[in-house]
Amino acid sequence: MAAPDRGRPVGDDEADAAFAPLLRHSCIALAVSGGADSTALLLLVASWRARRPDGPEIHILTVDHDLRRESAAEARGVAALAGRLGLPCRILVWSGPKPASNRQAGARAARQALLVAAARELGAEALVLAHHLDDQAETFLIRLARGSGVYGLAAMDGIAAWQDDEGLSLPVLRPLLVFAKERLVATCRVADVPWCEDPSNDDVAYTRTRMRALMPQLAGEGLDAETLGRTAGRLARAAAALDVLVEQTLARHATFHPAGPVRVAVTDLAGLPREVLLRLLARLLRMTGGEAYPPRLERLERLAGQLAGGPSVQSTLAGVVARRRGEMLFLWRESGRGGIAPLAARGPGRFVFDRRFELVLPVGACGEVTALGSLAASPFPRSAAGDWPVAAFNAAPLLHLGEDAAYCPGLGGSPPQGVRLARLTGEESLWRRELASNPFDRDEI
Known part of the structure; x- marks a missing residue:
């Protein structure tokens, strides 16, 4: 994308290409804060939906974080604009006490929780965010400064x-990552929407603000948002390739017990590249542990070093016990x-135990799951x-079926007809496979 194009509004053909993945879903939710980025997202999606009668049902979600006096009025402004565009909008209020420190992180976590819960309630199959090319470049720089590896630098x-x-996972889509912020601002201006x-x-107390201030100087040295975005995209492709090797290794060598623990021979790991x-x-x-995010790279490196230290080693990380017993x-x-x-x-319903196991109950059935x-x-x-360590099953799910009956996957008992208790599977590999067609590199080999 040439620099002179940065101030050009997003055209219909470009929007059609960017929003094509949205057609996979029958219902989506848009997170709109009222800033230029998300306002442009709202305008572009509304226009795109008018051109695509086969498009998904769309709901607008906006969060009143109650951190500034203007937040309630801004949320009402988003709802009013959505109404003029013919789209339903729900205002989500972050109530209760606010953190005294690290307020941005606290607000971000609260906003995410509110958005995911509301999207689930509305039956949305995906949540759409307005992150753009400049956001991607800033994220790349922030993670570079932290010493992130290939996955972090994929931004x-x-x-x-x-x-x-x-x-439970909810797909999150960022279709505007190919567009510079200036283009989104121009889109709002052309539509005469504030x-x-x-x-x-x-x-400047926030890292992202300081990185943003550096961008003009970096652009003068050739490190503009487009270049950083392309680099992040290439690293995302590298991460996707690494994930293929990881998945192949897990399929061939790892044994997943139905009750939760995992084992793999040290000899099967010895020849792997360090990054894999x-x-x-x-x-x-x-x-194994059910955490939403992996631990930081330096902690993983430390764990790998500890486990390589000898045939009888035990360590704990991210809520998981890792024990080496011989090989x-x-x-x-x-x-x-x-x-x-x-x-x-x-x-009837689908329930989750400890972020790790899914319990499915038919009409009239009831049960209790404990460790x-x-x-x-x-x-x-x-x-x-x-031949598994007995301690490996302390966190295994036990389904109580009656006074004297119990069921634990892979250990004993059997569930009644229509009842299912099984490991909760994540969708992480699915999202990485999608990155094989990362939009930053659509014109690259």
Whole structure:
């Protein structure tokens, strides 16, 4: 994209290409703050939907974070604009006490939770965000300054996933990553639609603001947003290639017990490239512990070094115990000091235990799931663990079926007809595969 094009409004053909992935969904939600970026997203999507009668049902979500006096009026302004464009809008209010420090991070977490919950309630199959090319460049620089690896430097994904409190994933789409902010501002101006400005965006106390201030100087040295975006896109392709190797290694060498723990032979990991090994460990930690995000790279590197230290080593990271016993590596969910909260449910419905297991109950069925280790004595014989460490099943899900009956996947018992208790599968690899066609590199080989 040539520099003179940065001030040109986004055209219909460009919007049609950018929004093509939205056609995969029957219902989507747009997160609109009222700033220039998300206002442009609202205008462009409304226009695109008018041209595509086969397009998805669209809902607008806006958050009143109650951090500034103007926030309520700004949310009402978004709702009014959505109404003029013929789209329903829901205002989400972040109520309750606000954090005294690190307010941006707190607001971001609260906003994400509100948006995911509302999207779920509306039946939206994806949440659409207004991040753009300049956001991508700033994210790249921030992560570069932190010493991030290839996955961090891939910056923001065009297609990603956010998890709710239970661990269920919601697709998150960023179709505007190919457009510079100036083009989104120009889109609002051409439509004669005003937008609001958040003064915190100019506060140099925040890293992103300081990185944004550096952009003109970096552009003079050839490091403009387009160049940084292309670099992030190429690194995303490299990350996707690494993920293929990780998935192949897991399929060939890892054993996933139905009750939660995982094991893999150390000899099967010994010949892996360092970057693949670290990514594999990150994946195993997330799959075993149920955390939404992997640990930082330096912690992964430290864990890898510890596990290579000898045949009898144990360490804990991201809520997961990693124990090397001879030439076998075992990983399992750590119960923690406070234990694992039980789940009581009545069907019909889909329920999640500890962000790791899905319980499906038919009409009229009810059940309670607890961690196996919370019992004074296991209802299953010690031999049920086989050659796995007995401690690896302390966090295993135990479904109580009655006074004397219980079921734990892979250890004992059987569920009634129509009842299912199984490991919750994530969609991380799906999003990485989508990056093979990263829009930053659509004209590159």
